[in-house]
Amino acid sequence: MSFQTPSNLVAPALQSAVADSALAKNTFVLKAGLAQNLKVGWSYYGRFVLFIPLPIQSLRSFPKSPTELVINAEQARIAEEAGACAVMALERVPADIRKNGGVARMSDPKMIREIQAAVSIPVMAKVRIGHFVEAQILESIDIDYIDESEVLTPADESHHIDKQKFGVPFVCGCKNLGEALRRIAEGAAMIRTKGEAGTGNVVEAVRHARTLMSEIRKVQSLQEEELYAYAKEIQAPLDLVKEVKKLGRLPVVNFAAGGVATPADAALMMQLGMDGVFVGSGIFKSGDPAKRAKAIVSAVTNFNNPKVLAEVSEDLGEAMVGINISDIPNGQVYSGRGN
Numbered sequence: 001m002s003f004q005t006p007s008n009l010v011a012p013a014l015q016s017a018v019a020d021s022a023l024a025k026n027t028f029v030l031k032a033g034l035a036q037n038l039k040v041g042w043s044y045y046g047r048f049v050l051f052i053p054l055p056i057q058s059l060r061s062f063p064k065s066p067t068e069l070v071i072n073a074e075q076a077r078i079a080e081e082a083g084a085c086a087v088m089a090l091e092r093v094p095a096d097i098r099k100n101g102g103v104a105r106m107s108d109p110k111m112i113r114e115i116q117a118a119v120s121i122p123v124m125a126k127v128r129i130g131h132f133v134e135a136q137i138l139e140s141i142d143i144d145y146i147d148e149s150e151v152l153t154p155a156d157e158s159h160h161i162d163k164q165k166f167g168v169p170f171v172c173g174c175k176n177l178g179e180a181l182r183r184i185a186e187g188a189a190m191i192r193t194k195g196e197a198g199t200g201n202v203v204e205a206v207r208h209a210r211t212l213m214s215e216i217r218k219v220q221s222l223q224e225e226e227l228y229a230y231a232k233e234i235q236a237p238l239d240l241v242k243e244v245k246k247l248g249r250l251p252v253v254n255f256a257a258g259g260v261a262t263p264a265d266a267a268l269m270m271q272l273g274m275d276g277v278f279v280g281s282g283i284f285k286s287g288d289p290a291k292r293a294k295a296i297v298s299a300v301t302n303f304n305n306p307k308v309l310a311e312v313s314e315d316l317g318e319a320m321v322g323i324n325i326s327d328i329p330n331g332q333v334y335s336g337r338g339n
């Protein structure tokens with residue numbers, strides 16, 4: 001496998017694409033070009049990108065009131081109009097998966113096709129950890145990216161999907177460097193922190209980002225001969241540990257995910273060194289998803305500018321209420337799934 005090194009050359013193009021789409025309300029500028037980039041394995045540097053996982057039932061029902069949690073067809077484009085570079089098609093945002101319980105599986109392909117038809121930006125969809133047949137099905141319907149996600153109920157407690165066998169790129173979650181490198185060795189083209197999805201609580205995403213970044217700094221400080229023992233300690237392939245030392249970062253794009261609920265949360269994750277942000281429940285469980293989505297896009301782009309962050313944080317309406325991690329019942333801590 002060859003690893004794609006982030007290329008700063010592509011960053012300005014991507015940045016302007018996001019800015020353009022925010023300006024040109026109904027003009028969707030992140031089209032095939034970006035999809036192509038996604039498919040060739042994230043050969044660009046996605047620092048200014050925001051992903052907004054999109055609840056799929058939004059295409060099927062209209063809200064009964066402004067605070068209705070089910071989102072309508074218009075809102076299917078919220079993410080796109082807000083400047084997101086991709087959407088994640090799923091039936092329920094993680095907060096609802098958490099609330100409803102039961103076994104969470106890959107979404108109905110018909111529903112995913114509806115999302116593909118509704119937006120022009122790339123569409124991602126989730127499979128259960130280890131469920132390679134769900135991945136084969138998604139690949140067959142030309143999904144742009146597969147998320148092998150701990151938010152769904154794991155299908156295999158010991159094995160992740162061998163992602164090298166697929167043409168479609170995969171994203172996987174991690175809590176630390178060892179986990180990230182194991183997923184990359186299996187073929188993941190993108191990594192995200194796991195955080196604790198559906199809680200509206202950023203604390204776990206922060207923990208995972210800090211752990212990952214400090215372990216990357218540790219690798220950089222080690223001498224070559226010390227890498228062997230460290231690779232063994234974190235249970236990661238030696239060649240990838242060496243690659244991290246050389247690059248001073250993961251060899252693939254790394255986004256924050258799980259619990260981001262405010263523009264400040266998104267900027268926090270960016271300042272901690274993430275390349276972009278996934279946001280789902282924090283937007284679609286808030287009082288004004290459209291406004292919050294735009295604000296979060298702006299926060300990701302202007303993550304180092306407190307004045308802009310203050311402006312976009314104003315008057316956003318009700319935020320997602322959120323859950324304290326200590327209140328999550330045993331077995332419902334998603335970040336512990338699939339190590």
Ligand SMILES: O=C(CO)[C@H](O)[C@H](O)COP(=O)(O)O
Binds near residue numbers: 094126148258259280
């Ligand atoms: O796809 C994901 C994980 O597979 C989500 O992007 C992520 O975890 C979103 O969580 P939240 O709803 O808390 O924003």
